[in-house]
């Protein structure tokens with residue numbers, strides 16, 4: 549049994565702890581029990597990512613693999629953050645404000661709080677892009 553502390557394979561059995569075999573390292577004299585590694589193995593995670601890339605939903609993959617859809621989402625997100633760079637929009641994006649512009653133009657400024665009633669959404673997909681307003 550390999551010691552988790554010093555990583556040497558020089559340990560002996562040393563009783564039981566909570567029903568599990570306990571070992572004692574002869575090198576650093578620490579005691580440890582054999583623990584199952586948490587989570588799914590890397591092959592299962594790669595299989596789930598491959599299924600996602602081919603169009604399956606998080607919930608469908610979760611049913612196939614036997615985990616929660618949040619776990620599948622976390623695997624895909626971790627993989628994509630480690631592998632790919634977020635694309636940044638190039639140039640300007642033109643936004644037309646047809647009816648909204650007329651609404652804001654003729655709106656009474658004395659009513660309400662007097663603050664602007666429309667603003668670009670802060671969580672938009674193009675938040676990195678410059679916006680250019682075109683009056684109709």
Ligand SMILES: [Zn+2]
Pocket residue numbers: 551552553554555556573574575576577578
């Ligand atoms: Zn050790």
